[in-house]
Amino acid sequence: MAKRWKRIAAAAVAAALAVGCAGGKSSGPGDQNGGKILTITLDGAQGRQAELQAVAGYLKQIGVDAQVRVWEYNTLVEEAKAGSRDAYATDWGSSTFSPFDLAIPKLKTGDRGNYSHYSSAELDELFDLASTSVDEGEAKNAYFRAQEIIYQDAPWIFGYYRDTIEANSVKVKNWKPAVDGRINLHKVSLEGGDTLVVGLRADRILSLDPANYRDRETETVIRNMFDGLVTRTPEGEVKPELAESWETPDALTYVFHLRKGVTFHNGEPLTADDVVFTFNRILAPDGINGQPSPRQGLLGPLSSVEKVDDYTVKMNLSSPSPVFLQLLVHTQIIPEEYYNQVGFEGFSANPVGAGPFRFAGGSLDTEISLERYDDYWDGAPPLKKVVFRMMPEPASRIAALKAGEVHIIQEVAPDSTQLLEEDPNVQVQVAEGTRLYMIELNTQRISDPRVRQALNYAVNWDEILQELYGGYAHRVSTAMLPSGFGYHDGLTPYPYDPDKARELLKEAGYAVK
Amino acid sequence: MRWVAIARRLLTALPLAAGIVLVTFFLLRLMPGDPVDIAMGAAGNVTQEEIDSLRQSLGLDRPVWDQAGVFLYGLVRGDLGESIRSRTPVTELLKQALPATLELSFAAVLLSVLIALPVGVMSAVRPRSLWDRVVMSGAFLGISMPPFWLGLVLMTIFSVMLGWLPTSGRLDAGVTVPTITGFLLLDTLLTGRWAEFGQAVRHLILPALTLGAELTAILSRVVRSSMLEVMGMDYIRTARAKGLAEWKVVLRHALRNALIPSVTILGLQFGVLMGGNMIVETIFSWPGLGRLVVDAIFARDYPVVQGAVLLYAITFLLINLLVDVLYTWLSPRIDL
Numbered sequence: 001m002a003k004r005w006k007r008i009a010a011a012a013v014a015a016a017l018a019v020g021c022a023g024g025k026s027s028g029p030g031d032q033n034g035g036k037i038l039t040i041t042l043d044g045a046q047g048r049q050a051e052l053q054a055v056a057g058y059l060k061q062i063g064v065d066a067q068v069r070v071w072e073y074n075t076l077v078e079e080a081k082a083g084s085r086d087a088y089a090t091d092w093g094s095s096t097f098s099p100f101d102l103a104i105p106k107l108k109t110g111d112r113g114n115y116s117h118y119s120s121a122e123l124d125e126l127f128d129l130a131s132t133s134v135d136e137g138e139a140k141n142a143y144f145r146a147q148e149i150i151y152q153d154a155p156w157i158f159g160y161y162r163d164t165i166e167a168n169s170v171k172v173k174n175w176k177p178a179v180d181g182r183i184n185l186h187k188v189s190l191e192g193g194d195t196l197v198v199g200l201r202a203d204r205i206l207s208l209d210p211a212n213y214r215d216r217e218t219e220t221v222i223r224n225m226f227d228g229l230v231t232r233t234p235e236g237e238v239k240p241e242l243a244e245s246w247e248t249p250d251a252l253t254y255v256f257h258l259r260k261g262v263t264f265h266n267g268e269p270l271t272a273d274d275v276v277f278t279f280n281r282i283l284a285p286d287g288i289n290g291q292p293s294p295r296q297g298l299l300g301p302l303s304s305v306e307k308v309d310d311y312t313v314k315m316n317l318s319s320p321s322p323v324f325l326q327l328l329v330h331t332q333i334i335p336e337e338y339y340n341q342v343g344f345e346g347f348s349a350n351p352v353g354a355g356p357f358r359f360a361g362g363s364l365d366t367e368i369s370l371e372r373y374d375d376y377w378d379g380a381p382p383l384k385k386v387v388f389r390m391m392p393e394p395a396s397r398i399a400a401l402k403a404g405e406v407h408i409i410q411e412v413a414p415d416s417t418q419l420l421e422e423d424p425n426v427q428v429q430v431a432e433g434t435r436l437y438m439i440e441l442n443t444q445r446i447s448d449p450r451v452r453q454a455l456n457y458a459v460n461w462d463e464i465l466q467e468l469y470g471g472y473a474h475r476v477s478t479a480m481l482p483s484g485f486g487y488h489d490g491l492t493p494y495p496y497d498p499d500k501a502r503e504l505l506k507e508a509g510y511a512v513k
Numbered sequence: 514m515r516w517v518a519i520a521r522r523l524l525t526a527l528p529l530a531a532g533i534v535l536v537t538f539f540l541l542r543l544m545p546g547d548p549v550d551i552a553m554g555a556a557g558n559v560t561q562e563e564i565d566s567l568r569q570s571l572g573l574d575r576p577v578w579d580q581a582g583v584f585l586y587g588l589v590r591g592d593l594g595e596s597i598r599s600r601t602p603v604t605e606l607l608k609q610a611l612p613a614t615l616e617l618s619f620a621a622v623l624l625s626v627l628i629a630l631p632v633g634v635m636s637a638v639r640p641r642s643l644w645d646r647v648v649m650s651g652a653f654l655g656i657s658m659p660p661f662w663l664g665l666v667l668m669t670i671f672s673v674m675l676g677w678l679p680t681s682g683r684l685d686a687g688v689t690v691p692t693i694t695g696f697l698l699l700d701t702l703l704t705g706r707w708a709e710f711g712q713a714v715r716h717l718i719l720p721a722l723t724l725g726a727e728l729t730a731i732l733s734r735v736v737r738s739s740m741l742e743v744m745g746m747d748y749i750r751t752a753r754a755k756g757l758a759e760w761k762v763v764l765r766h767a768l769r770n771a772l773i774p775s776v777t778i779l780g781l782q783f784g785v786l787m788g789g790n791m792i793v794e795t796i797f798s799w800p801g802l803g804r805l806v807v808d809a810i811f812a813r814d815y816p817v818v819q820g821a822v823l824l825y826a827i828t829f830l831l832i833n834l835l836v837d838v839l840y841t842w843l844s845p846r847i848d849l
């Protein structure tokens with residue numbers, strides 16, 4: 001009932017706001033070359049408005065009646081899912097460097113992120129094969145074929161990914177931005193000081209409990225306090241952390257050998273019991289204060305975890321998963337005994353992990369202070385104290401960095417990089433981003449693939465991206481990221497070819513200009 | 514008598530606040546967007562089952578009327594529920610954010626009054642003088658300047674270029690003060706931490722100036738015009754004829770009577786101030802209520818928004834009451 005209520009209200013709001021937004025195939029007055037005029041409303045949040053205006057400009061040039069409408073993002077997503085809009089600027093992040101959490105949820109029939117309502121039986125089959133095959137060659141081939149289908153069917157106006165731009169004081173040594181956006185400070189040092197301040201882009205982080213959040217800023221802070229079985233290099237490669245080594249006796253089993261001599265911040269040794277407890281807590285339907293953990297999905301097909309001996313853990317999967325190790329990076333081990341002593345609230349207030357820094361104080365909406373853990377298994381960090389400060393306004397982060405109050409800042413806008421580069425005390429650094437930006441098309445309303453291809457040919461993306469993001473945004477050919485597994489290098493993004501676009505539109509029976 | 518009236522006003526305020534929150538409750542649920550979906554993030558590897566089970570455990574799958582009942586029952590017991598995103602009790606979040614916002618708002622109001630009163634009075638005493646012209650054009654500028662821009666300009670000048678004042682937060686990085694009231698100026702004094710008190714004051718100056726700029730401008734213009742009006746009254750002529758010193762005439766006889774419109778404006782503007790907080794809080798990384806509620810609205814974190822609106826409502830009602838009480842003090846002809 002609540003759902004229906006909401007739909008009715010949304011419809012009322014939409015009706016009240018509807019000014020000149022027609023459906024994808026509404027028939028306008030005929031042109032001299034016959035056919036009806038294609039009318040499309042491009043929807044998007046404020047941040048994409050400039051881009052959509054430019055896209056609309058290109059579409060108008062070939063005779064499409066294109067409008068832009070600005071939305072609050074989550075409202076738009078709701079409308080897109082309900083199927084009531086034509087085309088919408090959306091974005092989707094990937095954390096496994098695989099189409100597993102990007103192309104698949106976005107384009108598999110009926111999947112959670114499939115806002116374009118796209119459906120192809122052949123593609124679904126290829127996705128199923130690729131995401132469960134442990135034969136790398138076979139998986140890659142399936143993904144290649146999948147990208148060819150997506151390219152042809154063009155369910156989106158394919159977009160781009162942006163670089164992660166971060167900046168730091170030149171006094172910061174041994175740090176660079178990571179592909180996954182995390183800021184790992186274990187090996188970082190600060191010239192002339194031992195307290196480093198990071199300006200996080202977040203308003204607040206959500207929790208200090210490693211099983212109770214689902215955003216990257218929280219993960220950045222937590223990851224400096226907690227270690228996982230495996231971790232990632234700044235380039236995105238999985239490498240051992242608390243697990244020294246592992247083997248896979250079959251496609252459904254992983255056996256991890258834990259590092260010996262690792263201790264939590266309270267001095268207790270880390271053993272297989274802690275690992276089993278950590279994973280069971282996330283797997284349980286009521287692990288987080290009676291509710292499911294928001295990190296359940298990050299365990300993939302993991303079905304159970306067993307202790308073999310004090311330093312060996314066996315994990316059983318319900319289906320083969322080539323991205324399992326990449327997923328494991330996101331689970332951090334907590335001490336069973338301490339957690340049971342202090343409970344959910346006690347643990348969130350005073351978290352204890354086995355990472356390079358220990359919790360020292362602060363609050364989630366202001367700043368979190370950490371201090372060096374001297375007995376860290378991989379050597380005590382050079383920094384004595386680390387402060388993560390919440391600084392949601394980009395211009396203020398830059399001011400704070402220039403004023404010397406913070407040493408590393410997240411998310412610098414492309415048009416601010418020049419200003420920062422002029423400052424000799426500051427260094428701008430870049431890593432490849434893992435979020436895809438695109439304009440999804442409602443394939444039910446714009447059902448002719450020729451029309452969707454035409455829309456792709458009609459837009460001069462290189463121009464738009466250069467204008468808006470300088471050199472900090474890069475086109476992709478379909479729905480996958482170059483940093484992800486199985487990216488098809490042979491496909492080049494749709495070229496800007498307005499004549500080809502007109503031709504395709506005409507073929508599909510639309511008027512062109 | 515006055516106390517009875519105040520108590521009566523407080524009692525009628527309660528159902529009003531409850532009504533406001535209930536309206537918020539339904540409006541929120543009319544808003545498109547799904548809190549559970551948003552909490553899980555726009556990324557892959559979340560299954561529909563996962564989302565459904567979370568929705569169920571939060572009670573969001575139940576009919577709206579049911580949810581309203583649960584909410585009201587909790588409200589009566591002082592329980593505002595838990596944040597959907599962080600599973601933290603809402604009262605906990607509010608307890609942290611409210612003092613930060615109030616401290617900033619009060620500082621802004623105090624600063625405005627301290628600047629606007631003398632400025633307005635001096636302008637009124639010498640209307641159309643050079644001082645008057647300069648100050649009133651300044652006030653005009655103050656009204657037209659967007660706080661977002663003003664905040665960044667102040668920050669660039671005083672933090673980046675001059676290095677006099679900090680850019681962000683309520684204290685320097687890594688410094689904490691044990692919480693007693695949540696008001697840092699009070700807490701540092703109560704625990705005798707003078708260095709931290711100084712820090713807190715320095716951190717407060719730029720955000721308070723930014724937040725209070727508009728109010729200062731409005732207030733000084735209102736003080737000026739109402740002073741001008743009062744200065745022309747018969748009783749001022751009488752006071753002067755009595756041979757009173759001019760400063761006595763201005764401060765005792767004119768100012769107190771001229772304050773009534775200013776107090777009205779102050780009460781009204783306090784609401785605008787609390788609303789404008791969100792921008793200033795974001796620019797200066799100030800962990801207050803404005804940021805909390807805007808963040809919660811975008812995330813459709815219903816319980817947090819409801820709790821914050823309740824607080825806003827109560828604050829407004831209290832401020833209004835305070836304004837009315839001030840009236841009776843300023844002008845005994847007015848009754849509660």
